[in-house]
Every structure is written in C-alpha cells, then in structure tokens.
Amino acid sequence: MAVHLGNEALMCRVFPSSLRPTTMRWFDTLEKGSLGSFEELIRAFGARFITCTKVFKPIDSLLSMVIREGKTLRTYSDRDWETYNEINGDFEDVAVKTFKLGLPTEHELRKSFTMKTASNMRQLMERIDKYKQVKENQVQGKGKAKNVSG
Template sequence: MAIHSRNKALICKVFPSSLRPVAVRWFDGLEECSIRSFEELIRAFGVRFVTCSRVPRPLDSLLSMVMREGETLKTYFDRYWETFNEIDGDFEDVDTRTFKVELPTKHDLRKSLTMKPARSMHQFMDCIDEHKWVEEDQTQGKGWAKAFPKKKDHQSGSYNQNQPRRDFIN
C-alpha cells in the first residue's frame, strides 16, 4: 500500500485485501458511506482493533521474573528475552544482572556469571548458549538412559548395559 500512498481512494479499495478474516468481517459489516476518508477508516480500525497494538512493558516486569522450579534454561531464557524485548528503553546493563539474579543460587550458569561476569552482550549471549547446550545434552542423556536401562547379568548378579544377557545364550 505504500506505493499508492498518495491516492487515498485507491488505498481504500486495496485496504480490505490486507486484512485477516476477523478484520474482513468487521470491514464488511461497516455501514455503506459511514467512512468518508482513509483517516476515518484508520481511526475506526484502531478503535475496533486496539488490542492488537503493542503496549510497552515496564522495567519492573523484567525485575520480577524468576526461573521456575523445573523450568529449563532454554524456556527461562526465551521467556526472559521476550519480556526484555517488550520493554522500551536501553537497559542492556540491567539485563545481564537481572538475568543472573533470577537464576537459582545453585545453577551452574549463575555461578559462571558470578565468577566471570560478561563484558559485552555478545559474551553474555555466548555464555547462556553454552549452558543451554550442556543442559540440553544432559536432558537427552537422561532420556537415553531411560530408553535403554541397564540390564541385570543374572550369573554375576550385577547390572551391565554393554554385555549381552547370558541366560539366553546356548
């Protein structure tokens, strides 16, 4: 529509093709000749669909975040950055500190960030990524151990995953 921004009548004709089904139903339900200009159409659309507009979140919504019990680092990281990106302003110096503080005190990433604080956003993101990979690897390892439990060697009475069970060998 930016191409035809000078031709208001054309914009009014093209506008419906940019709408999704709910907005099309609203547009089709407008009374004939109830909108006299594109500016009125914009206002009416804004009033009807104001919930779709982005409202910046306050900084305290970030400060009150906590890593939930049983939550993975990846899930917490995604939730944290989604909230961080919804805050207006430049708070890069705050993000590394609040992220670390909201981790459980025994979390390896918190220990790592305490012992060697990140000097840049890039370094901070790299550190988080490394810990996410380790956590995912450990989770996959636990899943593998559950899928392939150790088998008991009935002759020796011990558990050994790598040796075949001897009670089935002739």
C-alpha cells in the same frame, strides 16, 4: 498521501482510495459531517480497526524474573528472552544483569557470571548455550560410563 499532509480536505478525499472492502464498508456508513477533521477520521478508524496492536510488557516483568523451582535453565532462559523481547525500550544492560540475579545463588552459571559478566544479550546467550552444552556433555559422559562398566 504523505505528500498532501498539509491539506486536510484533500487527505479526507484521498483516504477512501487506500481502503479495502471491509474498511470501505465502514467508511461508507459514516454519517456525513460526523467527523470534523482528518485527525478525527484517523481516530475513528483506529478505534474501529486497530485491535491487534502490540501491548508491551513493563520493565518490572523483567526485574521479577527468577528460575522457578523444578524448571530447567532452558525454560528460564527462553522465558527471560521472550520477556526481554516484549519490553519496549533499550534495556539490554538490565536484562543481562537481571538474568544472573534470577538464578539461585548456588547455581554454577550464576557463579560463572559473578566471575566474568556478560556485557550484552549476545554474550549472555552464548554463555548460556555453552553452559547447557557442557552440562549435556557431562550427562552423556555419565551415561556412557555406566554402559561400559555395566
């Protein structure tokens, strides 16, 4: 159909050939002459069938991210990553900076980012994963020490 974009009458005639049974039933119920242009046909179609369009979150939702009391770093980073992916636009630099600001000032990872910042999301996620791995190893090491002495 893209080849015929300049010919509105032809587009209106070709349009039904692209429809499936459900949408074709809708098309068949349109009153003759109720739409005056292909643009109106597109709007009517969109109003009826495009219901699952993605609604992006505003940048504010990323700016207000903080680690909630009692929640883990994993929960916070997962929520941050999900929110970042639900924002339309290139806000990678903002996402990297706001992740650090959402951590408590005394958090070791925040201190680490203060000393050496991550410059993109890939570096941010790698640093978070390394931090989680170190913490996991420390917890496992303490558990082993208790078993050996006990």
